[in-house]
Amino acid sequence: MNPVGVVLTHTREGFSFVTKHSFASGEFVYYRLGGDRVLARVRHTEPLRDYPVEFLLDPEVDAGDVAVFYGLDASDYQFYRAHARVVGYFDRIVNEFINPRVMPLSGTRIERVDDTILSDVNRVSASEVGSAHIGTILGTKTDAVLSVREMVSQHLSIIAATGAGKSYTVGVIVEELISAKNMASVLIFDPHGEYGVLSDIQNDHSFWEEEYRPRVRIVKPEQIKIRVGDLTPGDFISIMDEGNMSEKMKTLFMRAYESLKKDEKRLTRSFTKNELRETIEGLSDGTNEPSIAGLLWRYDRMVREKIFDDYRSIPLREYFQPGLLTIMDVSGIGEWKQQWIATILLRQLFDAREGTDNERYSEERRPERYLPHPVFVILEEAHRFAPQTGDAKSRQILKKILSEGRKFGIGVCMVSQRPSKLDADALSQCMTQVTMRIINPSDQKQIGESIESVSRDLLDELPALARGQAITSGVAINTPIIVEIRERRTTQIRGTSKDAPRVWREQMQDERSETIETRPSYELDVGV
Structure with missing residues (x-):
C-alpha cells in the first residue's frame, strides 16, 4: 500500500481527503472498496488550516517560526484538503469503469495510483494494432493511448485556441494513423498549406516496417478540379445566384440540366460545359x-473559373489508399471555392463508400467509385465548413457524414480554434474529443454543451492548460484525462507563430551587410 491521505468527508458530488501532498487538478488517486480499487480524479486542493492573520503581518518573519514561538506545531499547517470525484472501478468483463455509487467513509485510506491502475484508462495499449499513442497522462509516465477503431468510426474533434498546439497535435495523430500498426487511409483538407511538412513521414525509416512504407501525396491548388458533371442543379444555382437570379432563370436551368441527364447518349460520361451551354441556348x-x-x-461567368473542368475531378481512388496520407492544399483558393471543393469531395466520398458497401460499385462496375476500405478525413478550420450561423454549402453533407458515416466507414476529424462558430450538432457528433487551452468564454460554453463525458470541474481547467496539454475524452478512451502531448517524430508544422523580433533583427542585419557606407560629397549645413 502507498497511502497518501485519509478521507475527511463526502457529499453526493464526491469526497475530500486530508493529505500532505499538493495534488494538481486532474491527477488520480484510488481507495479500496471490498476487492476493488476505485479510481478518483482530484478536482482541486486547498490548505486544511491557515495560519492566524497575526502570524502573517510581517513578511520578513517566517510564519512557521512564529507558530513555534507560541508553542504550536508548524507541521499542522502543512496539510491539504483535496477534493476528488469518483471515476469507478474497472470491470474487465464490460471493459469500462463502473461507478460503485458508494462514497468512501471518513477514515478511508487514499492511495496514489501506479501504472497498473492507470493503464486501465486506455482501451488499447500503445504498441497494439489499432492504437494511437498521443502522450502521457498528466503528472505520470503512463502512456495515453486512443483506440483508433473508435476514434475513426465515431469521429474526432481537436479544439484549441491559437498557439495551444492544435496543429502539432494533429501531426501526432497523423503519425500514429499512418504508422505500420494502423496503415490508415487519411486525407487532410489543408486551408493554409501548413501540413506539407508531414511529407517527411515517407522518408523517415522509423515509420518503416518489413515491407510497409507509408506514402504521402500533396495535391497543390492548381491540381484541384471540380468536374461540372458532378454538380447538382442546386449547386449550379447556388454558385450563379447572387441574390438577383429570377425564378424563370432557375426553371430554365433546371430544364436544361434535366434534359442532359435524361439523354441516353450521356450515360457513359458526364456532360461538358459547352454541352450544357448549348442545351440552355436550345430552350430559347x-x-x-x-x-x-x-x-x-451567369453561367459563363461561373465556368470561366479554372477550378471547373469538363473531365477532371477529385480522383478518390488516388487520394484514398491504405498507408497513404493525402494532403489537399487549398491555400490561396477563395473560401467559397474551398467550401465547394469540400462539398464535392465529401459528397463523392459518401457515395463511393455507401455504393461500395451496398455493392452498387465494384472493380467491374463503376471502378472509379469503388472504394473498398474505411477512410479518415481531417478538416482544418472546420468552422468554415460547418458554421453555426451563415451559409456554407458543405455543411449539409458534412453533417450527413457525421451522423451516418459510421455505417460506411467514413471518419471525420474536425479541427478548429473557435468552437463557438462551429455548428453545435456537428461538434456533438464527434465522440472523441481532444480539447486544448480555450480562453474565450463563449468557446468554453460551446464545448461544455457539446461534450457530455467531461465533468464541469475538468472543463474549468481549459484556460489553465499549458501549450501541449489537452483534455482527452470520449469513446476512444475509458475516462477523461489530461494529457501531455508527446514529442513529434516529424518536422514542426508551419502553423506556429512567427518570432517577429528575430525576423526583424535578421532583416536589418542582412540589409546592413549589403549596404556600402558612403560619405556625402558636400558638407551639411547644420547651423550653430
Missing part, C-alpha cells in the same frame, strides 16, 4: 430571350 423560344441571356451570362 422567342419569348424568353432576356431570361436566357441573363442565365447564360
Whole structure:
C-alpha cells in the first residue's frame, strides 16, 4: 500500500481527503472498496488550516517560526484538503469503469495510483494494432493511448485556441494513423498549406516496417478540379445566384440540366460545359430571350473559373489508399471555392463508400467509385465548413457524414480554434474529443454543451492548460484525462507563430551587410 491521505468527508458530488501532498487538478488517486480499487480524479486542493492573520503581518518573519514561538506545531499547517470525484472501478468483463455509487467513509485510506491502475484508462495499449499513442497522462509516465477503431468510426474533434498546439497535435495523430500498426487511409483538407511538412513521414525509416512504407501525396491548388458533371442543379444555382437570379432563370436551368441527364447518349460520361451551354441556348423560344441571356451570362461567368473542368475531378481512388496520407492544399483558393471543393469531395466520398458497401460499385462496375476500405478525413478550420450561423454549402453533407458515416466507414476529424462558430450538432457528433487551452468564454460554453463525458470541474481547467496539454475524452478512451502531448517524430508544422523580433533583427542585419557606407560629397549645413 502507498497511502497518501485519509478521507475527511463526502457529499453526493464526491469526497475530500486530508493529505500532505499538493495534488494538481486532474491527477488520480484510488481507495479500496471490498476487492476493488476505485479510481478518483482530484478536482482541486486547498490548505486544511491557515495560519492566524497575526502570524502573517510581517513578511520578513517566517510564519512557521512564529507558530513555534507560541508553542504550536508548524507541521499542522502543512496539510491539504483535496477534493476528488469518483471515476469507478474497472470491470474487465464490460471493459469500462463502473461507478460503485458508494462514497468512501471518513477514515478511508487514499492511495496514489501506479501504472497498473492507470493503464486501465486506455482501451488499447500503445504498441497494439489499432492504437494511437498521443502522450502521457498528466503528472505520470503512463502512456495515453486512443483506440483508433473508435476514434475513426465515431469521429474526432481537436479544439484549441491559437498557439495551444492544435496543429502539432494533429501531426501526432497523423503519425500514429499512418504508422505500420494502423496503415490508415487519411486525407487532410489543408486551408493554409501548413501540413506539407508531414511529407517527411515517407522518408523517415522509423515509420518503416518489413515491407510497409507509408506514402504521402500533396495535391497543390492548381491540381484541384471540380468536374461540372458532378454538380447538382442546386449547386449550379447556388454558385450563379447572387441574390438577383429570377425564378424563370432557375426553371430554365433546371430544364436544361434535366434534359442532359435524361439523354441516353450521356450515360457513359458526364456532360461538358459547352454541352450544357448549348442545351440552355436550345430552350430559347422567342419569348424568353432576356431570361436566357441573363442565365447564360451567369453561367459563363461561373465556368470561366479554372477550378471547373469538363473531365477532371477529385480522383478518390488516388487520394484514398491504405498507408497513404493525402494532403489537399487549398491555400490561396477563395473560401467559397474551398467550401465547394469540400462539398464535392465529401459528397463523392459518401457515395463511393455507401455504393461500395451496398455493392452498387465494384472493380467491374463503376471502378472509379469503388472504394473498398474505411477512410479518415481531417478538416482544418472546420468552422468554415460547418458554421453555426451563415451559409456554407458543405455543411449539409458534412453533417450527413457525421451522423451516418459510421455505417460506411467514413471518419471525420474536425479541427478548429473557435468552437463557438462551429455548428453545435456537428461538434456533438464527434465522440472523441481532444480539447486544448480555450480562453474565450463563449468557446468554453460551446464545448461544455457539446461534450457530455467531461465533468464541469475538468472543463474549468481549459484556460489553465499549458501549450501541449489537452483534455482527452470520449469513446476512444475509458475516462477523461489530461494529457501531455508527446514529442513529434516529424518536422514542426508551419502553423506556429512567427518570432517577429528575430525576423526583424535578421532583416536589418542582412540589409546592413549589403549596404556600402558612403560619405556625402558636400558638407551639411547644420547651423550653430
